[in-house]
Amino acid sequence: MDSVAEIKNLSKTxxxxxxxxxxxxxxxxxxxxxxxxxxxxxxxxxxxxxLLLGLLQPSEGTISVLGLNPIKQTNLLHQNIGYMPxxxxxxxxxxxxxxxxxxxxxxxxxxxxxxxxxxxxxKFTGLKPFTARLAGNLSGGMKQKLGLGCAMLGKxxxxxxxxxxxxxxxxxxxxxxxxxxxxxxQGITVLWSTSYLDEAEKFxxxxxxxxxxxxxxxxxxxxxxxxxxxxxxxxQPLNNPRSFLRKIMQKENRLIDAVISGQYVxxxxxxxxxxxxxxxxxxxxxxxxxxxxxxxxxxxxxxxxPIAEQINLNNIPDIVxxxxxxxKIYGTFTAAKDISFDIKRGEIFGLLGPNxxxxxxxxxxxxxxxxxxxxxxxxxNTDMIKNPASARSHLGYMAQKFSLFATLSVxxxxxxxxxxxxxxxxxxxxxxxxxxxxxxxxxxVKQIAGNLPLGFKQRLALACAIMxxxxxxxxxxxxxxxxxxxxxxFWNHINSMVEKGVTVMVTTHFMDEAEYCDRIAxxxxxxxxxxxxxxxxxxxxxxxxxxxxxxxxxxxxxSLR
Amino acid sequence: MKILKALIYKExxxxxxxxxxxxxxxxxxxxxxxIFATAINLxxxxxxxxxxxxxxxxxxxxxxxxxxxxxxxxxxxxxxRKSAQEALVRGDIRALVIIPNNFAQSFAAQTDAAIQxxxxxxxxxxxxxxxxxxxxxxxxAQKIIMENYGYDIDVGIRMETQSWxxxxxxxxxxxxxxxxxxxxxxxxxLLTALVIAxxxxxxxMESLLTTKASKLQIISAKYIAYYCLAIASxxxxxxxxxxxxxxxxxxxxxxxxxxASLFLLPSLGMGFIISTLTKNQFLAAVAxxxxxxxxxxxxxxxxxxxxxxxSAIRSITHIIPATYFIPIIKNLFMAGNIWPIILSxxxxxxxxxxxxxxLLYFVTKERLE
Numbered sequence: 001m002d003s004v005a006e007i008k009n010l011s012k013t014x015x016x017x018x019x020x021x022x023x024x025x026x027x028x029x030x031x032x033x034x035x036x037x038x039x040x041x042x043x044x045x046x047x048x049x050x051l052l053l054g055l056l057q058p059s060e061g062t063i064s065v066l067g068l069n070p071i072k073q074t075n076l077l078h079q080n081i082g083y084m085p086x087x088x089x090x091x092x093x094x095x096x097x098x099x100x101x102x103x104x105x106x107x108x109x110x111x112x113x114x115x116x117x118x119x120x121x122x123k124f125t126g127l128k129p130f131t132a133r134l135a136g137n138l139s140g141g142m143k144q145k146l147g148l149g150c151a152m153l154g155k156x157x158x159x160x161x162x163x164x165x166x167x168x169x170x171x172x173x174x175x176x177x178x179x180x181x182x183x184x185x186q187g188i189t190v191l192w193s194t195s196y197l198d199e200a201e202k203f204x205x206x207x208x209x210x211x212x213x214x215x216x217x218x219x220x221x222x223x224x225x226x227x228x229x230x231x232x233x234x235x236q237p238l239n240n241p242r243s244f245l246r247k248i249m250q251k252e253n254r255l256i257d258a259v260i261s262g263q264y265v266x267x268x269x270x271x272x273x274x275x276x277x278x279x280x281x282x283x284x285x286x287x288x289x290x291x292x293x294x295x296x297x298x299x300x301x302x303x304x305x306p307i308a309e310q311i312n313l314n315n316i317p318d319i320v321x322x323x324x325x326x327x328k329i330y331g332t333f334t335a336a337k338d339i340s341f342d343i344k345r346g347e348i349f350g351l352l353g354p355n356x357x358x359x360x361x362x363x364x365x366x367x368x369x370x371x372x373x374x375x376x377x378x379x380x381n382t383d384m385i386k387n388p389a390s391a392r393s394h395l396g397y398m399a400q401k402f403s404l405f406a407t408l409s410v411x412x413x414x415x416x417x418x419x420x421x422x423x424x425x426x427x428x429x430x431x432x433x434x435x436x437x438x439x440x441x442x443x444x445v446k447q448i449a450g451n452l453p454l455g456f457k458q459r460l461a462l463a464c465a466i467m468x469x470x471x472x473x474x475x476x477x478x479x480x481x482x483x484x485x486x487x488x489x490f491w492n493h494i495n496s497m498v499e500k501g502v503t504v505m506v507t508t509h510f511m512d513e514a515e516y517c518d519r520i521a522x523x524x525x526x527x528x529x530x531x532x533x534x535x536x537x538x539x540x541x542x543x544x545x546x547x548x549x550x551x552x553x554x555x556x557x558x559s560l561r
Numbered sequence: 562m563k564i565l566k567a568l569i570y571k572e573x574x575x576x577x578x579x580x581x582x583x584x585x586x587x588x589x590x591x592x593x594x595x596i597f598a599t600a601i602n603l604x605x606x607x608x609x610x611x612x613x614x615x616x617x618x619x620x621x622x623x624x625x626x627x628x629x630x631x632x633x634x635x636x637x638x639x640x641x642r643k644s645a646q647e648a649l650v651r652g653d654i655r656a657l658v659i660i661p662n663n664f665a666q667s668f669a670a671q672t673d674a675a676i677q678x679x680x681x682x683x684x685x686x687x688x689x690x691x692x693x694x695x696x697x698x699x700x701x702a703q704k705i706i707m708e709n710y711g712y713d714i715d716v717g718i719r720m721e722t723q724s725w726x727x728x729x730x731x732x733x734x735x736x737x738x739x740x741x742x743x744x745x746x747x748x749x750x751l752l753t754a755l756v757i758a759x760x761x762x763x764x765x766m767e768s769l770l771t772t773k774a775s776k777l778q779i780i781s782a783k784y785i786a787y788y789c790l791a792i793a794s795x796x797x798x799x800x801x802x803x804x805x806x807x808x809x810x811x812x813x814x815x816x817x818x819x820x821a822s823l824f825l826l827p828s829l830g831m832g833f834i835i836s837t838l839t840k841n842q843f844l845a846a847v848a849x850x851x852x853x854x855x856x857x858x859x860x861x862x863x864x865x866x867x868x869x870x871x872s873a874i875r876s877i878t879h880i881i882p883a884t885y886f887i888p889i890i891k892n893l894f895m896a897g898n899i900w901p902i903i904l905s906x907x908x909x910x911x912x913x914x915x916x917x918x919x920l921l922y923f924v925t926k927e928r929l930e
Contacts, residue, residue, distance in 0.1 A: 094575070108563055
């Protein structure tokens with residue numbers, strides 16, 4: 001037998017709300033591979049994993065995992081598999097050692113097995129120096145490693161990971177990938193669901209789901225191949241890539257995707273030709289897996305965003321945001337140190353960095369939610385320490401965690417936020433209707449915001465942040481856990497606002513999104529270790545992720561010396 | 562067994578790490594017991610009473626002397642009926658005794674000698690107490706007069722009261738045992754209502770369900786850990802009541818321990834069921850307060866007599882576990898081991914506890930749907 005799981009005509013329907021999450025799926029998962037499970041939000045990835053684990057019962061069809069029936073032979077199955085759920089499944093008030101002890105006992109390991117496997121896993125995950133630390137005090141990357149360590153106890157043959165990379169920085173993700181590959185080399189099969197397509201590109205096999213149906217199953221490379229000679233990039237660096245992007249989106253009707261990449265614009269065409277007068281500026285480039293996924297999902301919307309139509313910004317100074325030696329000290333811990341930068345009008349400024357590097361702290365100081373220990377910040381020349389409230393009034397803020405009213409409906413949230421931002425009467429109603437239309441919220445207006453699919457929660461949050469046409473937008477991981485098509489839409493809206501002069505400060509863990517920024521500050525260990533344009537950060541032929549990792553490693557070497 | 566042990570150990574670690582569970586199990590009971598013992602006092606040791614004497618005094622001095630000697634009333638003298646009644650209306654005094662003009666004459670003539678007692682019945686409890694105290698005092702005075710002068714005056718009402726179990730009539734003696742039962746409900750239901758919901762919220766339940774731990778083991782581990790916490794808290798409350806607030810304990814501590822354990826069975830079960838059904842800590846806490854704590858305070862018979870409730874409400878009291886435990890604990894404190902009550906109420910608690918455990922087992926799902 002060379003498969004770990006056989007799925008035949010599998011369907012899964014839920015009653016409340018009535019959704020068919022998996023539709024007539026037939027699939028075989030090959031043994032000894034790292035298998036990626038990808039697809040847009042609500043495609044059925046988590047449902048499939050839970051069905052494989054026996055946590056959900058199939059509505060129709062059959063599943064066999066390791067030759068076992070997940071429903072009838074649950075205990076036997078659980079003995080041989082490892083599972084890491086979306087939030088890692090760790091007890092935050094227990095230490096690393098205690099978490100591992102618990103899960104080892106729950107797998108009924110003997111004392112010698114425990115000792116041997118702890119030794120191996122602690123070394124493997126690099127968590128050995130921290131065993132007494134509470135899981136709740138770990139960074140996202142360390143939690144992810146501990147989650148993997150706990151799932152690996154009992155040496156399962158089959159490992160299932162549900163979105164282990166959400167909110168985790170590229171360095172930690174790359175380390176996890178390495179760990180998973182070394183497990184595969186020991187003969188373990190891994191099923192890994194992810195929304196990072198650069199990650200999925202490296203897998204042995206990829207399963208792409210959309211609306212509960214199987215769209216693709218095979219080597220990622222095979223999917224990418226189809227786009228040979230269909231991906232193009234501008235030959236020369238552009239002065240204003242954003243306006244060029246808008247132009248080409250309007251003029252070239254064969255495009256299925258168009259994004260900014262530093263000072264260049266990258267497009268994917270329906271076929272191997274570009275016909276507009278702009279086509280001479282382009283030359284073909286190597287396709288990426290993400291291009292192929294967008295292609296197979298029907299392409300991104302090339303419609304211009306209507307969201308910025310009403311924006312009219314006058315009297316905005318050239319320097320919109322100013323950080324002056326921002327320093328924040330919590331007790332003995334320096335969360336941010338001497339961070340200085342200027343952000344110009346109409347600029348997209350990205351804050352990049354590993355988890356816990358100080359990005360959110362910098363964010364909070366600049367929107368007046370945390371008072372700097374030293375230094376100061378200015379928004380439109382308003383002193384952040386003296387007048388935080390008046391400085392804040394110019395901002396639209398989208399927090400990292402869902403911070404709308406989870407128990408109110410979508411409509412109630414929109415009404416509330418438009419109200420507190422001072423919109424009234426006819427204007428308010430018009431703007432709300434526009435938001436519903438632009439973000440395609442119509443089917444959900446009466447639904448409780450807390451129950452929305454993740455992608456729609458993010459849409460609603462963005463809608464609430466921009467409702468009052470603020471001249472400055474602060475977006476803290478706006479696209480975390482959002483699928484590529486929705487991310488394109490987000491950036492389409494953001495770009496259209498920026499073209500009207502809106503200034504954006506953004507954090508992200510998606511390296512392709514870093515390329516959309518005009519300038520980036522790489523934050524590491526509380527300091528801005530590098531500030532520059534994406535092209536300045538990258539060396540020739542480097543991807544953004546490579547550059548990110550290189551810069552941090554260089555910094556580590558310097559500080560060791 | 563290994564799995565169960567690991568799960569119990571995990572629960573204990575979580576309890577000790579979470580300051581709110583220690584707060585709920587020991588600090589909150591300490592505050593509540595102190596409040597119940599000192600602030601809530603249904604006794605009225607010194608009721609402010611006004612006295613008006615119209616006309617001449619005669620033997621009345623003896624009556625006045627009896628008033629002054631009583632620890633139950635505090636005397637205020639008024640010159641006339643009008644000013645005394647005004648004081649009563651203002652609330653300066655809660656009762657008023659008027660010895661009318663013709664009292665001395667009637668007294669001397671050995672005809673009906675009437676004394677008027679007016680009480681402030683806006684608080685019926687106080688009014689009753691006041692009336693009883695004043696009548697008691699007058700009976701005493703009557704005796705003294707009898708002995709000194711050989712007269713017999715008839716005050717109209719003779720009251721013979723005997724107080725069993727609580728001879729000093731201290732309300733603390735019956736409030737504290739009831740409040741221990743209420744506090745045990747609070748810990749048994751509030752803390753437990755949070756724990757399963759927390760596992761769902763943090764996603765750890767999903768992990769547990771993919772290990773070899775069965776639902777029986779998961780539930781049992783929680784029962785055992787929170788039973789220990791609640792029983793420790795009950796012991797602490799009992800210690801406070803007996804050693805600090807001097808409430809007598811007349812029964813057997815072994816019987817107390819066994820019946821308290823029986824009482825915790827349904828309380829813990831209810832909390833866990835609420836937690837499992839809501840899967841949300843906030844909702845669970847509100848539900849536990851609404852369906853657990855408040856009924857235990859109002860309807861269990863601890864503070865308010867069940868027999869004086871309307872029959873519809875009385876039938877609700879049967880579904881509150883504290884209703885069965887309160888008679889046991891009151892008797893253990895005030896009377897001793899009253900076996901008929903311990904056996905009948907105890908067996909109800911046992912049946913109820915088993916039912917709740919079965920229901921919890923039934924509502925706990927091994928899958929996510």
